[in-house]
Amino acid sequence: MMKKILVAALLLFAALPVMAQSVAPTEAQKRRIGPVATPEQPEAIPLYGDKTPGSRSSENWIGVMGYPVSVRNVTRPTLTPVLPDPAKATGAAVIVAPGGAFMELSWHAEGIAVARALADLGIAAFILKYRLLKTPADEAEARKVMMQRMMAGVRDRTRQPSLQAPESTKDALAALAMIRSRAAEWHVDPAKVGMVGFSAGAMTALNAVQAAPAGKGPNFFGYIYGPQAAVPVRADAPPMFAAIAMDDPLFPAQGFPIVTAWRAAKRPVELHAYERGGHGFGLGYVNTTTAEFMDQFTAWMAMHGFMTKATKR
Amino acid sequence: MKVTHWNLPAMPITTAKEWIIEMTGRSALLGFAALALLPSSAVNAQPVIDPATAAAEAPKGSAVIPVYGTGSPGRPSDEVVSKWMGKEVVVRNVTYPTLTMIAPAKGTANGTAVVVAPGGGFMMLAMQNEGWRVAKALADRGITVFVLKYRLNPTPPADADWYAGMKQMFVASQTKDGTAPKRPEIKDPGAGADGIASLKLIRSRAAEWGIDPKRVGMIGFSAGAMTALRAVLESGTDSDPQTRAPDFVGFIYGPMGKVEVPADAPPMFVALAIDDPLFGRGDFSIVTAWNSAKRPVELHAYQTGGHGFGLGTPGTTTTLMMTEFLAWLDMQGLLKAKAK
Numbered sequence: 001m002m003k004k005i006l007v008a009a010l011l012l013f014a015a016l017p018v019m020a021q022s023v024a025p026t027e028a029q030k031r032r033i034g035p036v037a038t039p040e041q042p043e044a045i046p047l048y049g050d051k052t053p054g055s056r057s058s059e060n061w062i063g064v065m066g067y068p069v070s071v072r073n074v075t076r077p078t079l080t081p082v083l084p085d086p087a088k089a090t091g092a093a094v095i096v097a098p099g100g101a102f103m104e105l106s107w108h109a110e111g112i113a114v115a116r117a118l119a120d121l122g123i124a125a126f127i128l129k130y131r132l133l134k135t136p137a138d139e140a141e142a143r144k145v146m147m148q149r150m151m152a153g154v155r156d157r158t159r160q161p162s163l164q165a166p167e168s169t170k171d172a173l174a175a176l177a178m179i180r181s182r183a184a185e186w187h188v189d190p191a192k193v194g195m196v197g198f199s200a201g202a203m204t205a206l207n208a209v210q211a212a213p214a215g216k217g218p219n220f221f222g223y224i225y226g227p228q229a230a231v232p233v234r235a236d237a238p239p240m241f242a243a244i245a246m247d248d249p250l251f252p253a254q255g256f257p258i259v260t261a262w263r264a265a266k267r268p269v270e271l272h273a274y275e276r277g278g279h280g281f282g283l284g285y286v287n288t289t290t291a292e293f294m295d296q297f298t299a300w301m302a303m304h305g306f307m308t309k310a311t312k313r
Numbered sequence: 314m315k316v317t318h319w320n321l322p323a324m325p326i327t328t329a330k331e332w333i334i335e336m337t338g339r340s341a342l343l344g345f346a347a348l349a350l351l352p353s354s355a356v357n358a359q360p361v362i363d364p365a366t367a368a369a370e371a372p373k374g375s376a377v378i379p380v381y382g383t384g385s386p387g388r389p390s391d392e393v394v395s396k397w398m399g400k401e402v403v404v405r406n407v408t409y410p411t412l413t414m415i416a417p418a419k420g421t422a423n424g425t426a427v428v429v430a431p432g433g434g435f436m437m438l439a440m441q442n443e444g445w446r447v448a449k450a451l452a453d454r455g456i457t458v459f460v461l462k463y464r465l466n467p468t469p470p471a472d473a474d475w476y477a478g479m480k481q482m483f484v485a486s487q488t489k490d491g492t493a494p495k496r497p498e499i500k501d502p503g504a505g506a507d508g509i510a511s512l513k514l515i516r517s518r519a520a521e522w523g524i525d526p527k528r529v530g531m532i533g534f535s536a537g538a539m540t541a542l543r544a545v546l547e548s549g550t551d552s553d554p555q556t557r558a559p560d561f562v563g564f565i566y567g568p569m570g571k572v573e574v575p576a577d578a579p580p581m582f583v584a585l586a587i588d589d590p591l592f593g594r595g596d597f598s599i600v601t602a603w604n605s606a607k608r609p610v611e612l613h614a615y616q617t618g619g620h621g622f623g624l625g626t627p628g629t630t631t632t633l634m635m636t637e638f639l640a641w642l643d644m645q646g647l648l649k650a651k652a653k
Contacts, residue, residue: 239616246604246611253604259614260595263587270587270616270630273600275580275609275641289611289640292633299630300616 035139036063038071044078044129047174052076053131060137069108070100072135072142077171079178080127082115083186088122091189092306095175095218096127099199099225099280101150102165103135103142109282110198117283117294118196122307124188128175130204131167154250159229160203168200172208176218192306194220194238196297199250199280202226209238220304222297223258225250225279230257233265240269241300243293245277270300367446367623369402371413371460378459380410380510386464386503393470395437402441403433405468405475410507412459412514414522415448423455423650424525425642428511428559430461432535432566432621435502436468442623443534450624450635451532454648457524459515463507463540504536505543509556512544516555526554528647530561530579532638535621538567545578561645563638564599566591566620571598574606581610582641584634586618593620613637 038059046052054075061068083089096118098110105111107127115125133149135142153163172195180190195218197205202223209217214236223242228251240262246253253273262269274281277290284290301307371377379385387408397403416422429451431443438444440460448458469475512529519526533541541562548558559579566585569592583600587593593614603610615622618631625632642648 246600246609253601255601256597256614259587260597263593263595268616271612271614273612273614275611275644288644289637292637292640296630296633296637299633303616303629 032065033062036061036066036068039068041078041080044080045178047077047079047171047178052078060135060139060142062139067108069106070104071107071129072100072104072132073137074105074129074132076129077131077167077174078129079175080115080129081186082112082119082125082127084119084122084124086187089124089187089309090122090192090307091187091309092122092192092301093124093126093179093183093186093188093194094118094222095172095179095193095195095205096125097130097168097172097195097197097201097204098127099197099201100132101146101153102163102168102200102203103133103146103149105129105132105201106198106280106282109280110201113283114196114198114294118298121294121298123298123301124179124186126175126179128172128201128204130171131165133165154227157227157229157252157254160206160227160231163200164203164207165200168204169207169211172204173212173216176208176212176216192219194218194222194301194306196222196224197226198224198282199226206231210234220301220306224293225281226258227251228253228256228258230261233261233267235265237262237265237267239267239300239304241297242269243272243274243296245274245279245281245290247276248279250279268304272296367441368449369441369445371445372415372449375416376414378412378414378514380412380461380507380514382514385409393468395472395475397437397439401439403437404440404462405437405465406470407438407462407465410464410503410510411462412511413448413462415452415458415460416522417452417455417457421455422457422523423648424523425455425528425647426457426459426515426519426522426524426530427451427563428459428461428508428515428529428531428541430463430504430508430531430533430537430540432533432537433465435504435536436466438462438465439534439621439623442621443537446624447532447534447635450639454639454642455650456642456648457522459511461508461511461537461540463504463537464502465504466502504540505547508533508540508544509548512548512557512559513555516557525651528560530563530647531559532563532565532582533567534565534623535567538564542567542572545581546572546575561642561647565634566622567599568592569594569596569599571602574602574608576606578603578606578608580608580645582613582638583610584613584615584631584637586615586620586622586631588617589620591620611641 038061056076058073058075060072062070096114098105100106111127115127118125153161179193183190195205205221220239225244242259259269259271274289276288281290284293389409391406391408393405395403429447431438433439444460448460451458515529516526531541545558561579562581564583581603600610600612615631617629618626622631624635
């Protein structure tokens with residue numbers, strides 16, 4: 001079990017989902033993974049305008065063959081819009097929160113790739129670069145620290161992990177506020193602003209749901225391989241779409257208490273638990289049922305009427 | 314009849330296996346549940362039967378095979394075809410169990426066979442919604458399908474009498490003080506045995522039908538799901554390859570209670586709606602049990618769909634069920650023809 005978790009953790013931290021078909025990277029692949037320069041990202045909007053804290057210079061990026069796939073030490077939170085073809089726009093918006101144990105963001109696999117898939121379907125996607133816990137700049141040293149912290153942080157699986165990053169919740173709420181305030185500009189219906197989060201990003205979405213003042217939270221959210229422990233469910237909790245793999249080594253499926261809690265509170269909830277997929281399947285693996293995740297999520301959004309244009313523009 | 318929000322009583326039986334054992338005993342408690350086990354239109358506000366996609370009858374030319382050959386119990390003439398709620402074609406009073414074989418188009422067969430077990434509270438079979446329609450979807454993907462007409466408990470032959478009887482049962486189950494309703498009894502109709510015998514029959518004639526005897530599975534809906542589960546729990550695990558459990562199982566809106574999972578239990582695909590008035594109580598114990606036994610299992614729990622959505626209630630995510638089941642079969646390698 002422990003070994004499985006370690007393998008998963010390595011995969012998670014190495015931001016390998018882009019090549020996750022293989023269980024472990026080959027030597028050749030490892031050599032192609034390494035630090036890369038911080039990308040410019042001119043399209044990223046600082047979350048708090050002039051008051052946005054931090055600096056891009058704190059970031060440590062990892063690339064695969066030079067292409068940036070993950071980032072650590074985010075101190076300056078931003079929102080990156082990935083907008084649909086206006087002809088296809090549905091008016092729905094989804095904030096994409098990548099995972100990485102609050103110490104990294106799986107920027108490509110759980111950010112850009114997801115945002116593009118959503119935009120292709122007419123959904124305005126916004127990748128949230130939320131603030132992370134500080135880790136050593138040195139890659140090898142960082143991995144060690146991250147592993148320790150994560151293992152300690154998920155020890156008690158009857159509760160939500162103790163590993164948390166409160167700033168990430170604030171950033172998610174700020175992102176929701178920003179999208180609603182600029183809804184007209186982005187052709188978004190302010191009543192159709194949701195979130196989808198992966199792993200620590202799922203926790204971020206959940207935390208935003210729990211912490212938001214009434215009416216300010218996401219209108220719906222996707223909770224993708226998040227912890228399964230039950231939480232108190234507020235009376236106005238938004239519809240939840242949960243997806244996880246039955247063989248997830250990090251959050252093993254011992255029932256789905258969070259889904260049961262949502263249902264017990266009479267709040268809308270849907271669950272897809274795939275036979276295989278491990279932790280970090282992102283948009284899914286070819287030839288496995290995880291590949292259906294995006295279809296299922298958007299079908300669920302459509303069922304709620306989030307994909308139907310309310311008014312003509 | 315709006316029953317989507319029925320407040321179902323807590324069942325006194327804790328596990329699905331126990332429940333099944335109860336049912337096979339003489340005085341099982343299916344309960345109030347019997348009514349909710351009825352097909353789709355009983356518990357869904359929206360009609361799900363579209364005659365364009367759900368044939369009322371077996372395709373022309375399909376072979377009907379008695380499950381027990383010449384030693385078959387019952388008589389085909391006992392059967393009554395009814396229209397449940399005036400719409401959906403159902404069969405009642407089955408005493409002579411049969412398999413209707415629906416072969417895929419020539420040249421498309423992949424060697425996989427699936428027994429389709431419709432539901433209907435063991436008092437009817439939802440042949441249209443959970444039989445022929447399902448068969449078509451599977452045969453279109455190269456699967457050789459066998460729709461199982463398993464034995465049922467007797468009901469009055471005339472529809473009017475049948476409805477009256479059910480109404481009476483419903484009324485009798487109500488208590489004046491609003492406490493848990495009394496449960497009518499249900500007798501073993503022999504459905505589980507028919508399921509097991511079907512698998513044996515198909516495997517014994519596998520070569521003749523171009524089927525791989527190691528790729529014979531089942532998909533069951535509601536009471537049919539219970540029938541499929543029984544085939545898993547009660548099939549022989551001995552060396553006789555023909556009495557083996559199904560090689561894979563689709564468990565569609567069956568009871569979610571915990572079961573003791575055999576060490577060699579087949580991969581299972583579970584689907585139900587979270588608002589199922591009968592089984593959607595936020596309990597997924599059977600899935601957890603499968604997973605804890607380290608047996609492959611997949612779950613799709615739809616936000617809404619009630620009980621009896623068949624191939625899906627339009628406008629809801631339940632319409633993805635068959636796509637998801639086929640993708641899962643494909644992942645197991647069951648949709649590709651085996652290399653010769």
